[in-house]
Amino acid sequence: MNQKLGKFLFVMMLSCSLLLLFTTSGFSYKKTEPGQRVYELEKIEINQVETYITNYGQYGQNPVGTAGCLWPKGSANAYIYGAGIWIAGVLGTDSVVVNGYNTVGAGAEFMPGPMEHNQDHLNDPQSHPEDRLYVSTVAEDFAEWPYVDTLGEKIVLGDQDTWCLFNGHEASKQCIPDDVTLPLTVTRHTFAWTQALLENMLFFEYIIENTGTNTIADMYVGLGSDLDIGNADDDLVGLDRSRSLGYTSSMTQEAGWDALPPYYIGFRFLQGPVADDTVRVGQDPANPDTIILPGERIPLTAFKKFTRDVDAGNDHERYLVMAGYDFTVTPPVYNPFGDSLDSDPSDKRMAMSAGPFTLAPGEADTIVMAMMFSNGNTGGLPYLLQQGDAAKQLYDLDWVSPGPPSPPPTITALIPDNQRITICWDNTAEKTADKYYPAMQAAGDPLYKEFDVEGYMVYRKVGKTGEWGQIAEFDKKNGIKLLPDGTENGADEGIPYTYVDSIGVYNGFEYYYGISAFDYNTSGLLGDTVFISLEGGKSEQIVVPRSDFGNVINEATSNVSQSGGATQAVSSNATPKGGILVTGDTYDVEWQTVKEGSGELPVYSFNVYNQSDLTTTLLSDIDAFIETIDLFASATESVTVDTSISGDTTTITTVTKNDSLYAKHWTGDFVSPLFDGIEYSGSIDIYFVDSAHTFICTLTVVTYPDTTDTTTITTTTDTSFVKSVDILLPADSIKVTADSGATYTDNLLIAGIMKRWALRGGVTYEIRWKTINDDTVTATIYDVTNDIQVPFGETWGDNWSFGPISFSNPDVNSEYITSDNLSSRTYFYICGVKYYFNFIGSEAYPMNWETHPVSGDVWTLYCSGEVVPTEGNNFTVNSTPFTFGTVNLDRIKVVPNPYIIRNPWEVSSDYGILRFINLPNECTIRIYTLAGNLIKTIEHKVEATATSAIQGGSEKWDILTVNDQRPASGIYIYHISTPNDGETKTGKFALIR
Numbered sequence: 001m002n003q004k005l006g007k008f009l010f011v012m013m014l015s016c017s018l019l020l021l022f023t024t025s026g027f028s029y030k031k032t033e034p035g036q037r038v039y040e041l042e043k044i045e046i047n048q049v050e051t052y053i054t055n056y057g058q059y060g061q062n063p064v065g066t067a068g069c070l071w072p073k074g075s076a077n078a079y080i081y082g083a084g085i086w087i088a089g090v091l092g093t094d095s096v097v098v099n100g101y102n103t104v105g106a107g108a109e110f111m112p113g114p115m116e117h118n119q120d121h122l123n124d125p126q127s128h129p130e131d132r133l134y135v136s137t138v139a140e141d142f143a144e145w146p147y148v149d150t151l152g153e154k155i156v157l158g159d160q161d162t163w164c165l166f167n168g169h170e171a172s173k174q175c176i177p178d179d180v181t182l183p184l185t186v187t188r189h190t191f192a193w194t195q196a197l198l199e200n201m202l203f204f205e206y207i208i209e210n211t212g213t214n215t216i217a218d219m220y221v222g223l224g225s226d227l228d229i230g231n232a233d234d235d236l237v238g239l240d241r242s243r244s245l246g247y248t249s250s251m252t253q254e255a256g257w258d259a260l261p262p263y264y265i266g267f268r269f270l271q272g273p274v275a276d277d278t279v280r281v282g283q284d285p286a287n288p289d290t291i292i293l294p295g296e297r298i299p300l301t302a303f304k305k306f307t308r309d310v311d312a313g314n315d316h317e318r319y320l321v322m323a324g325y326d327f328t329v330t331p332p333v334y335n336p337f338g339d340s341l342d343s344d345p346s347d348k349r350m351a352m353s354a355g356p357f358t359l360a361p362g363e364a365d366t367i368v369m370a371m372m373f374s375n376g377n378t379g380g381l382p383y384l385l386q387q388g389d390a391a392k393q394l395y396d397l398d399w400v401s402p403g404p405p406s407p408p409p410t411i412t413a414l415i416p417d418n419q420r421i422t423i424c425w426d427n428t429a430e431k432t433a434d435k436y437y438p439a440m441q442a443a444g445d446p447l448y449k450e451f452d453v454e455g456y457m458v459y460r461k462v463g464k465t466g467e468w469g470q471i472a473e474f475d476k477k478n479g480i481k482l483l484p485d486g487t488e489n490g491a492d493e494g495i496p497y498t499y500v501d502s503i504g505v506y507n508g509f510e511y512y513y514g515i516s517a518f519d520y521n522t523s524g525l526l527g528d529t530v531f532i533s534l535e536g537g538k539s540e541q542i543v544v545p546r547s548d549f550g551n552v553i554n555e556a557t558s559n560v561s562q563s564g565g566a567t568q569a570v571s572s573n574a575t576p577k578g579g580i581l582v583t584g585d586t587y588d589v590e591w592q593t594v595k596e597g598s599g600e601l602p603v604y605s606f607n608v609y610n611q612s613d614l615t616t617t618l619l620s621d622i623d624a625f626i627e628t629i630d631l632f633a634s635a636t637e638s639v640t641v642d643t644s645i646s647g648d649t650t651t652i653t654t655v656t657k658n659d660s661l662y663a664k665h666w667t668g669d670f671v672s673p674l675f676d677g678i679e680y681s682g683s684i685d686i687y688f689v690d691s692a693h694t695f696i697c698t699l700t701v702v703t704y705p706d707t708t709d710t711t712t713i714t715t716t717t718d719t720s721f722v723k724s725v726d727i728l729l730p731a732d733s734i735k736v737t738a739d740s741g742a743t744y745t746d747n748l749l750i751a752g753i754m755k756r757w758a759l760r761g762g763v764t765y766e767i768r769w770k771t772i773n774d775d776t777v778t779a780t781i782y783d784v785t786n787d788i789q790v791p792f793g794e795t796w797g798d799n800w801s802f803g804p805i806s807f808s809n810p811d812v813n814s815e816y817i818t819s820d821n822l823s824s825r826t827y828f829y830i831c832g833v834k835y836y837f838n839f840i841g842s843e844a845y846p847m848n849w850e851t852h853p854v855s856g857d858v859w860t861l862y863c864s865g866e867v868v869p870t871e872g873n874n875f876t877v878n879s880t881p882f883t884f885g886t887v888n889l890d891r892i893k894v895v896p897n898p899y900i901i902r903n904p905w906e907v908s909s910d911y912g913i914l915r916f917i918n919l920p921n922e923c924t925i926r927i928y929t930l931a932g933n934l935i936k937t938i939e940h941k942v943e944a945t946a947t948s949a950i951q952g953g954s955e956k957w958d959i960l961t962v963n964d965q966r967p968a969s970g971i972y973i974y975h976i977s978t979p980n981d982g983e984t985k986t987g988k989f990a991l992i993r
Contacts (some may be wrong), residue, residue: 039112039125040133046160047192047199048072049373051080055133055164057100057110057186058084060225065106067228071200071265071373077257079248079265079373081232082106083225085206086351087168088322089182089216089359097318098168098182102175103226103306103349104313114185115169115211122170136161147189157399158191158203167211176314183212195402195524201372201391203270209364220302220322220355221273221367229263230254232347237305239340244269244300245388246352249381251345260376268388270395271368272298272354279356283337298354302336308347322353368395386526393439400435402524404534405453405517407432412674414513414543415578416950420502421511421543424578426673427497429453429517429536431621436524443526454480454520455490458499459538461512468514468538472499475518477669478625484518484535497673498577507545507954508895508915509904514538546952547917549942550892552885556582558678558877565591565786565873566763569866572682574877580949581677582881586611589680589875592621593791594758594798594868601626602666602757604684604869608675608877624670624684624869664688677946678879686761686866746838746848751827758798758832761865765790765830769853775819777852781830784860786872790831798870800830822846830861883944884921887978889985891918894974898990899959912959912966914989916940919953920978927957928973935961935972959991969993 040055041063051069053059060080062068069080084100098109111118113131120127134141137160145154147163168184189205192198210216227248229235239246247266254263275298280288292298302324310328312318320327324336342348359365370391374384394401409429415422430453440448455475459468473483474495481490505511518535522528558574572589576582588609597603603626608619666688671681753759763785770778781790781800792815793799801813802825817825826844827836837847853859867873895915902912916925916938925938940955942948961967969992977984 039121040164042133042135042162043068044135044160044162044190044192044202045073046137046158047194047201049192049200049202049371050074051202053133053162053190054108055112055131056108056166057188058082058108059101061101061106069265072259075258077230077254077259077263079227079229079263081226081228083223083227084108085186085188085204085221086224086318086322086353087182087184087186087208087219087221088319088353088355089219091180091182091212091214091216094180095218095316095319096180096182097315097322098174098184099224099318100166101224101226103224104175104311107175109173109175109181110166110168110186111170111173112164112166114165115167115183118167118170122172131165134163136163147187155189156191157189158193158401161189161191163187163189169211174315180315182216183210183214184216185209185211191399193401198390198394198401198524200374200378201370201387203391204369204371205366206368207364207366208273208359210359210361213361215358215360217358218323218356219273219359220319220353221365222269222300222302222322222351222353223267223369224318225267225350226347227265227350228347229265230257232308234345235348236342236345237339237348237350238342239303239337240385240388241300241303241337241340243385243388243392244272244352244354245385246300246303246350247381247384248348248350262376262380264374264381264384266372266374266384266388267352268370268372268391269300269352269354269367270370270392271366272300273357273365273367274298276358277356283335285334298357300352300354302351302353303340304336304351304353305339305342306349306351308349311349312351321351322355324353370395389443390439390526393442396442397435397439400439402434402436402521404536405429405432405519406435406536408537408539409456409515409517411513411515411539411541413578413581413677414541415580416543416545416952418548418952419505419507419545420500421505421513421545422578423458423499423501423513423515424674425456425497425515425539427495427619427622429456434519434521440524440526445522445526447522447529448524449519449521452519452521453517454482454533455495455518457516457518457535458501459514459516459540460501461514463510464512466512468512471501471503474499476625478627480520482520482531482533484533486533494669494671496671496679498679505545507547507917508913510542510544512540512542514540546950546954547915547919548891549884549953550888550918550920550923551953552888554883554885555579556677556880556882558582558879560589560680560875560877563588563874563876565788565867565869567591567761567786567867567869567873569684569686569761570682570869570873570875571685572680572875574879575679575681576677576879577679578674578677579882581674581946582879583676583946584879584881585676586879587618587675587678587877588614589877591869591873592871594760594870595623596755596757596797597625599628600755600757601628602868604668604670606670606672606680606869608672608680610676618675619672622670622672622680624668626666626668626684626686629665629667676879678877680875680877684869686868688865746845746851747836747840749836749839751834751836751839751844753832754829754834755796755832758796759863759865759868760786760798760831760870761863761867763863763867765861765863767828767830767853767859767861769855769857769859771855772816776816777818777854778816779853783872785867786870788872790871796829796832798831800828802828817847817852819849822849833863835861881944882949887920887981887983889920889976889978889983892976892985892987893917894987894989898992900992914957914959916955916957916974916976917953919955919976920983921953922980923976923978925955925957926975926977928975929967930971930973935967937962966993967991 041052043052050073052062060069061082067078067081082101086099088097100108117128136142136156147155165187168182171179171181174181187207192202229250234250234252236249245266245268247264250263253261275292275294279292279298281290281301282288304321312321317327320332325332326335372387409425411425413424433450434452437450458472460471461468475490477494481488481492483490516535516538518533520533556576556579558576560572560574589606591606595603604624605621607617666686669683763783766782768780783790791799794812802817803813804810805812805814806824825846827834836844838845899914921942923940927936942951971990975986
């Protein structure tokens with residue numbers, strides 16, 4: 001960095017002084033042993049911000065006293081000559097500022113550690129190694145990490161955190177004057193992330209405590225800095241007050257820098273101190289633009305600049321700066337934001353502050369700031385402001401940042417078998433919303449996904465110390481093939497939630513299996529349109545494959561049948577894939593309301609319940625994602641409406657139409673994670689017309705002149721209720737029954753399909769009206785076909801509503817119509833279709849309140865098409881558990897045979913293992929010497945339950961006698977008998993030691 005001559009000479013003198021200090025005091029900026037230094041200078045560079053930081057309040061200056069904050073990392077592009085926290089306050093009659101970086105001549109006024117250690121540090125700078133700077137990525141620091149919560153858990157927020165404690169009690173450390181200080185103790189916590197959105201930022205959290213005996217009044221806290229971007233003489237400062245974000249910039253190309261101008265370094269106040277009194281913020285306190293009430297957080301209240309030639313050189317001047325005054329004029333003038341506009345490039349200092357507030361003895365407050373960078377390559381000032389917004393969103397979300405799926409999937413079962421393992425996992429990761437989604441929504445990003453899990457990786461290792469190896473990958477069948485390694489090698493075949501591992505699997509060995517989830521989302525950088533894939537952590541479990549039973553096994557069974565609703569679009573199966581886990585219980589599969597998927601396609605989903613406990617969901621929101629296939633078909637369409645009233649039937653055929661129509665096929669597969677060993681899977685197929693054609697609907701008005709006499713029925717037909725629409729599954733007709741004798745005479749009309757994905761198909765709806773009082777009506781919408789009530793929703797979906805709520809808010813609907821909001825309630829909406837109450841000419845009007853529906857009135861809508869799987873469509877899954885059948889002892893073996901010294905199953909030579917395999921579920925094993933002496937009896941019993949049957953037809957012997965003695969080498973006889981049928985088997989095996 002090209003400094004002016006004065007700064008250069010000062011740097012050279014300071015460098016020599018530091019060199020002498022290193023020689024005489026043991027001070028070291030390089031991490032060695034914790035006990036070798038207290039005044040510590042450490043470089044952190046986990047992301048693109050490469051900066052030196054101390055344990056006494058200062059940062060941004062390197063060991064030889066020159067600019068030491070570089071961005072991007074490794075570029076040698078310097079941005080900070082020195083910076084640190086400034087804290088101002090009034091103690092008695094003294095206005096005092098304690099600083100972490102003195103902009104006049106550098107240096108700091110804080111001491112490392114608590115005040116009790118100050119004299120020790122002055123006598124011996126190597127004392128109290130616990131007062132060092134802790135870095136979370138350094139093993140010895142993390143082992144002793146001091147920042148913990150109330151439960152003793154370590155608080156580490158980022159990919160790299162630092163923590164230190166320093167104090168301002170030592171008066172001899174103060175610059176001008178040198179005898180007055182503030183009795184403060186400060187803990188500073190920094191944290192940084194490596195994700196694309198956050199890799200150019202460093203966060204600072206300060207907890208400031210009054211550890212003196214007197215109240216400190218009229219306090220201000222903030223940043224004091226000398227931010228030199230390259231050549232210090234061409235810097236400008238600026239402020240975005242709405243964001244509490246101040247910055248230093250350089251508009252000219254820096255010599256030797258590859259990056260283009262303009263260059264920026266900025267600081268954003270994310271959390272200021274708590275106001276004790278009303279704080280009026282603004283250029284004119286008499287006319288403040290912001291009023292902060294007691295108990296609220298104070299935003300930035302002053303932004304000041306000064307130069308190398310005119311610097312704040314003592315506590316009085318620095319206090320005026322913190323309080324928002326121009327100290328260069330007499331008397332000082334209150335001008336808190338007058339320095340926000342700068343057009344004179346020079347070597348600038350920048351101070352930002354918030355206050356006033358008060359700290360009583362023992363009282364503490366916390367402030368948070370973020371430091372960020374930009375240049376012409378990243379987008380200049382707009383990108384800096386975008387970084388500031390991202391920092392605020394991160395703070396608002398309690399430091400939740402973009403990352404891979406979390407928590408990892410749960411392994412629900414590892415089912416051992418003969419030289420194979422079945423791994424089962426759940427869909428928890430898919431149903432866990434991305435924690436960063438609210439921040440991206442708040443920023444208006446349209447691409448960032450709320451639920452972004454794309455697939456799963458399956459891993460295996462042999463033994464506890466083995467190496468993990470990937471053995472399988474599964475991802476959704478949606479055309480996306482991107483994997484976390486950046487390749488486009490995804491299977492794109494769907495997720496089965498089970499995997500059978502049978503390659504290189506040997507009975508008796510311990511295998512560890514792990515499952516991780518990976519996602520598909522943007523980086524989290526606002527406006528980013530490039531999708532990436534990140535893989536989360538693994539869940540893991542251990543299992544040992546075992547031999548088959550020596551019984552005939554009556555396998556578990558399961559089947560499925562439809563128990564509710566009218567959908568014929570679902571073909572489903574229930575498969576007992578985890579045979580020994582099947583309990584024999586009965587389950588309900590309940591389809592849920594339709595959700596909107598990508599491309600305005602529907603997502604059909606279901607929950608699974610055990611009938612013995614319908615309040616507990618075994619599985620929830622198992623989705624069937626739909627894709628579209630274009631078809632061309634010749635169709636004959638006929639609609640018949642049955643208007644049966646009190647036993648009398650009038651049949652109206654509204655239209656019969658023969659036409660060659662363009663059609664579409666909605667299709668999708670679904671598969672559930674295993675529940676009690678059962679997989680529910682299948683497919684959905686829905687066909688519909690997609691061409692525009694005329695469809696005739698008939699309005700039938702049926703009037704009861706006398707509600708007690710049902711013999712007189714007047715029927716009128718109006719065939720003008722006709723509209724040409726882009727049809728999928730619209731209503732065929734509306735029938736209005738007015739019990740009171742009043743006839744609804746307004747012009748009902750089908751407006752058209754608003755949400756195609758929400759259509760339920762050929763169902764009948766009843767609008768059951770209800771009068772709340774003289775000026776308000778509402779309704780209950782009932783899906784008669786599926787025998788379930790349709791839910792209300794403020795926005796269009798698989799629901800109903802009246803709309804709009806107002807002309808100024810046309811996208812939000814209501815469940816009420818009142819006489820004073822009639823003008824805005826021009827339509828009703830039911831499951832994808834909009835209907836006008838009164839359509840005249842080319843305009844939609846509200847219903848006529850004189851003839852509005854009342855309690856007891858029922859309007860009926862008949863709809864065409866296939867019934868889709870939505871609420872009210874239920875299926876029942878029945879199951880039978882496996883049972884043990886007849887015994888077969890012919891397959892029983894001893895392995896290894898002969899046993900020679902030891903075998904690979906054994907983790908230690910001190911513990912032998914020999915196995916009997918293919919045993920029946922219950923038997924007694926007796927082991928004899930050739931002389932006929934019984935040396936061991938083993939009882940083997942396995943129940944027909946999941947937890948017991950995992951053992952299989954295998955039993956191990958530790959090769960110890962009943963007296964815990966090791967048998968000698970030789971031939972031994974085993975005798976196996978079953979308790980009920982008297983079956984026996986005798987055999988021999990050899991031990992060689």
